[in-house]
Amino acid sequence: MKKIFRILGFTVAGVFFLVACAAAFVSVSGIPSYDAPKPLVAKIDYTPVRVAQGQKIVNSMCADCHLNRTTGALTGKPLDDMPVAFGKVYSANITQDKQHGIGAWTDAELVGMLRTGIGRDGRQRVMPNFVHMSDEDVYSVIAYLHSPDAQVQANPTPSHAQEPSFLLKALTHTVMKPTPLPTMPVVAPPTTDAVAYGRYLVMGRYKCYDCHSKDFKTNNDLEPEKSDGYMGGGNELTTPKGQPILSRNITPDPETGIGDWTEAQFVRAVRFGLSPHGPLNAPMPKFSLMEENEAKAIYAYLQTVPALKNNVPALGTTAAVATR
Ligand code: HEC
Ligand code: HEC
Known part of the structure; x- marks a missing residue:
């Protein structure tokens, strides 16, 4: 019996030692370095x-x-x-x-x-x-x-x-490792296919999913749609004044997302920062240079993502502070 406790004691001590070593390694080595990526790209034509x-x-x-x-x-x-x-x-x-x-x-x-x-x-x-x-x-x-x-x-x-x-x-x-170079040409879908084009804008050009899914730590950069709480909001960011702010649910759930928004309301929110709830706060970017057809394509795509029920409290409400 005593022997078992001793072995257990050594094992626990061993695990603690390994964790401490890993922590010391991370702390000292800081942000890692790799071989510099070497994509096969010729001189780009600056047209x-x-x-x-x-x-x-x-x-x-x-x-x-x-x-x-x-x-x-x-x-x-x-x-x-x-x-x-x-x-x-x-x-x-x-x-x-x-x-x-x-x-x-x-x-x-x-x-x-x-x-x-x-x-x-x-x-x-x-x-x-x-x-x-x-x-x-x-x-x-x-x-x-x-x-x-x-x-x-x-x-x-x-x-x-x-x-x-x-x-x-x-x-x-661990989870924020560099992404590999694409192995094939990356081509955007045609603008005439609104849903596919909108999906491209959300994942490729504007990366809306990055802020609008649950947490940067659980985002899946290679397969964004597999990110936890994809487009369901709740990711905690900080306003320029230092207040905590949660990204909003922009899945098609009619109660907690944008399921009850018209296309025009959505376009206005994204391009001009004015949602039906009022002006949107930074760090929501102002996409004032985004073309109207881009915002409409994003709206079309968002109608096709799984609706998530996630009631994200607005900036400054007590609930938003309480979730910290
Ligand atoms: C969320 C904020 C953020 C966004 C968005 C962002 N960057 Fe950066 N960028 C950074 C930070 C932070 C660094 C420096 C990081 C470091 O030194 O570890 C950086 C570094 C860089 C570097 C390396 C420069 C150097 O001398 O090391 C380049 C090039 C760059 N960014 C280009 C871009 C371009 C182009 C875009 C848009 C397509 C972009 N970044 C979008 C935050 C951002
Ligand atoms: C840098 C992080 C970030 C990025 C990138 C981002 N957003 Fe946001 N977004 C936010 C935050 C934070 C809010 C909440 C703002 C507020 O409550 O005032 C928000 C709010 C919104 C709202 C308002 C929702 C509501 O219920 O009022 C819409 C719509 C929206 N974003 C769409 C988009 C789209 C579309 C993209 C990509 C084209 C995008 N966002 C990219 C952070 C971001």
Whole structure:
């Protein structure tokens, strides 16, 4: 009997020791590095069509994180709308500056970064990855970053180092790993197929699912529809004033989602930030450059996702605070 207890004691001590080692490893090694991704991409043609498309995508998708109001350019800033538990995260300078921005990155290095989240130096970046964005959209983003637009001109503001919490470090070692490079061309469906096109916009171009599913930690980047609570809201973010805010349920449930919304109400909410409940708060992006047919396609697609019953309390209501 005594022997069993002794063995049990050693086992428990052993497990504790291993957990402590793993924690020390994560804490010291921080955010991991990998081999830099090497996608097979030739020099991208920066055509005017791509620059225009890229301008739309970058201002809808990247500027919220990368635009610095003081410099008026994409020089990076502290990201105050990230979950507080992630520590302090700073977006980077992605202007054309050769030393502090992306001026010295090749097109292939930029594609690799956007697809996988791994930089040209192999360090994983704490940034959403754009696995399902079409090749054409990715090339458009890169074309725009090299355009004469004022907010991407070389600006020598240095990027800030990251101050990740233990939780964020641990997550990058486990569930927030880099995504693999696509093995086949990624092509967006035709705009005439509204449901398929809307699905592409939600998963590939605008990544609505990222914020609108249950939790960043349980999102499935490779198969977004398998994310916990897909589009059912409740993911906790932070407003620019530092208040906790939950993303809303945009599944077709008529009571707790948008099942009782008209297409026009939905289009207005997404493009102009005005929902039937009132103005929408940041970090819900303002998709003012999104075309009307894009918003309509997203509406058509959302009618086809499984309805989830999840009553998400609005900003500032006591229930929202109580769920913290
Ligand atoms: C949720 C916020 C967020 C969004 C959205 C976002 N980024 Fe980032 N980005 C970051 C952060 C944070 C870093 C720096 C991370 C680090 O150093 O670990 C970064 C780093 C980068 C880098 C690497 C720069 C360097 O020198 O290391 C590039 C390139 C980049 N972003 C481009 C983009 C583009 C293009 C888009 C839009 C398609 C985009 N990002 C969208 C937050 C974001
Ligand atoms: C950066 C995170 C983020 C992204 C990306 C995002 N949203 Fe939101 N969204 C939010 C938050 C947070 C709210 C809640 C705002 C509020 O309550 O004021 C919200 C609210 C909404 C609402 C209002 C719902 C209601 O019941 O009032 C709609 C509609 C919506 N989002 C659609 C979208 C669509 C469509 C996309 C993609 C094109 C998208 N969102 C992308 C965070 C996000």
